[in-house]
Amino acid sequence: MTDTIDSRQQKARRLRELHRPGEPLVLANVWDAAGARLVAAAGAQAVATASASVSWTLGSADGDAADRDEVLAQTARVVRSVGLPVTADLETGFGATAADVGGTVAALLATGAVGVNLEDAARPADEAAERIAAARAAATAAGVDLFINGRTDVFLHQIGDPAGRLAEAVARLRAYVEAGADGVFVPGVADPETIAALVAAVPAPLNVLAGPGSPSVPELAKLGVARVSLGPGLAKVAYAAVRRAAGEVYGAGTYTALDGGLTYQELNALAEG
Incomplete structure (x- = not known):
């Protein structure tokens, strides 16, 4: 798919418009071109x-171990495969310094992606905010209205005293918004009361990570959530299918786990675009 600065700006605006509290943007996160096209065909409004x-x-x-250029090349393949806005999860930004993160974001924009996730991991809040500010500066310099999703892992990694996690997360997220984040992401939260408190306390669209045991999309909509992500959920299901089928053929020597797979023709058609 071809991409121009005008079409990129249109995608950037569209991604921003899709973040509406109470009408969540649902992202069934992918990792390759075929997956992106399957998700788009299922009704996705954006791809992540x-x-x-x-x-x-x-x-x-996972955890900043992948090669940055390989990640960006894979992102470019996803972008080329669909006509939808694409947002990429770049972990902490693949760089030791804020300036490095700015360079990563500039390279990301060259792929045609119009959104990015940047997480704080175990970094101090002020350092994480500085990295978000560098990402915003890089996007401004490129003339692209990049949607920056600032993520805190306070709940995901159970950082600090449980009684203080909500206050810590809110303080971090507010700092990230002030630094230039457009949305905020809090994986590790499924409790409706905590989600509602985050929506009320942070002046930016809230993204939650969903999976088995999480409130449904309609329930999250009622809480005011603006974005729902599946994270690595689809990949875990896909690789579980590989393990089942491989275990069966190398064990019993049978093939029943292959039943229900997509056909060769369907997958080849995806590759043809």
């Missing part, structure tokens, strides 16, 4: 990568 899923397909562990 998941850092873990991309890392695994590149043969790396």
Whole structure:
């Protein structure tokens, strides 16, 4: 798919418009072109990568272990495969310094992606905010209205005293918004009361990570959530299918786990675009 600065700006505006509290943008995160086209055909309004899923397909562990250029090349393949806005999960930004993160974001924009996730991991809040500010500066310099999703892992990694996690997350997220984040992402939260408190306390669209045990999309909409992500959920299901089928053929020597798969013709058609 061809991409011009005008079409990129249109995609950037569209991605921003899709973040509406109470009408969540649902992202079934992918890691390759075929997955992106399957998700688009299912009704996605935008496409997102998941850092873990991309890392695994590149043969790396999640957690800033993948090669930055390989991740960006994979992102470019996803962008080229669909006409929808694409937002990429770039973990902490693949760089030791804020300036490095700015360079990563400039390279991301060259792929045609119009959104990015940047997480704080174990970094101090002021350092994470500085990295978001560098990302915003890089996008401004490129003339692209990049949607920056500032993520805190306070709940996901259970950082600090449980009683203080909500206040810590809110303080971090407000700092990220002030630094230039357009939305905020809090994986590890499924409790409706906590989600509602985050929506009320942070002046930016809230993104939550969903999966088994999470409130449904309609329930999250009622809480005011603006974005729902599946993260590596699809990849985990896909790789579980590979393990089942491989275990069966190398064990019993049978093939029943292959039943229900997509046909060769369907997948080949996806590759043809």
